[in-house]
Amino acid sequence: MAVNPVAAKPVDVNPVTAKPVDVQHGARTVGPPPPLKLGPIVVDPPVVLAPMAGVTNAAFRRLCRNYGGGLFVSEMITARALLEDNPKTRRMASFAPDEPMRSIQLYGVDPNVMTAAVRHLVDEDGADHIDLNFGCPAAKVTRKGGGAALPAHPLLFRSIVRSAVIAAGAVPITIKMRLGIDARNLTALEAAAIAEDEGVTAITVHARTAEQLYSGKADWAAIAEVKAAVTSIPVLGNGDIWQAHDAIDMMTETGCDGVVIGRGCLGRPWLFRDLAAVLRNEPTPTPPSLREICAIMGDHAVLLCDALGEFAAMNDFRKHVDWYLAGFPVGRRVRSALTAVTSLTELCGLLDDVGQQDMAFPPDALVMTRGPRNGPRRVALPERWLTTTDDPNPPVGAEAFASGG
Secondary structure, three states, X not given: OOOOOOOOOEOOEOOOOOOEOOOOEOEOOOOOOOOEEEOOEEXXXXXXXXXXXXXXXXXXXXXXXXXXXXXXXXXXXXXXXXXXXXXXXXXXXXXXXXXXXXXXXXXXXXXXXXXXXXXXXXXXOOOOEEEEEEOOOOHHHHOOOOHHHHHHOHHHHHHHHHHHHHHHOOOOEEEEEEOEEEOXXXXXXXXXXXXXHOOOOEEEEEOOOOOOOOOOOOOHHHHXXXXXXXXXXXXXXXXXXXXXXXXXXXXXXHOOOEEEEOHHHOOXXXXXXXXXXXXXXXXXXXXXXXXXXXHHHHHHHHHHHHHHOHHHHXXXXXXXXXXXXXXXXXXXXXXXXXXOOOOHHHHHHHHHHHHOOOOOOOHHHHHOOOOOOOOOOOOOOOOOHHHXXXXXXXXXXXXXXOOOO
């Protein structure tokens, strides 16, 4: 079943402020940005789907890809689990035959393990692009010295980045990081300098600390600082892009070379269509109606069934229901029914019923937070992690974590 794109009906007013706009961006007109170049890869428009655990599987990547161009990155996998041929990891690292770019995010804390994992992805799995995760704030990752904790150890960080770049050969390596562990331990500027020096092809900055998790407002000024310090490779911004014109705002305020979209596309895969429009200086298309969203939900479910099988697909789809319906007054009973389905036939029947209420997209829903909102929370770290920052060795037992992702 083909994805049913939402019709692109241009609007000439901002649906939140009701003020006339130029590309829904206040009074400014911003010229189309140049394509993003990651080694041999050209990303046009310069928009990247952020790796999100439990979300950016092959089905969701295809759904988003049908709405616009960009680079669509898989879920994070762990280097050790990949080498151990963990079944969950192998499944997460798989790509659909029609994917034009095999882009994957990799996590590890040992340079030797990272070398072997990168070689495996390049030589055996045909990866076209590898993103290294230095931003994950999950306790199971940071307490092993990985994710957002790792840049606090610059010697180890440099060794891991260098190992990956060398092992990848012509395949571009990028990194995604946060601002630091917390406000007292900011690492982004030093990590960016190291990554640039070691040959990565781009740096993504999620403008929050690990301690913040997903709370508070993203500090776009910090993205601008990294962009000013990094002169030879692209810097991408991530954080609080809920609408397409937020991307224009971020690029204008920070000078960043592109945007990475995380929670903003949850329940809103058509955001990639909107981003493509505003980055071409075109009006933002009208948001879909409830009937159109129900059709998109059905398409998403079909793609999940093709990728995972019906039972697993229905389980996976449940978390998307509230994201899609955010802002619509459909009622708790309807939402509960949609999250309790066990078959595609049952789901499509319910969606047909809901879609009979052909409501326009609620303007307030354009900026509703979706996805994780937790934080702030103290970051779990290995013992003495912040007092041994010059130690070039990974924590003892760190690579024992191999859950698959």
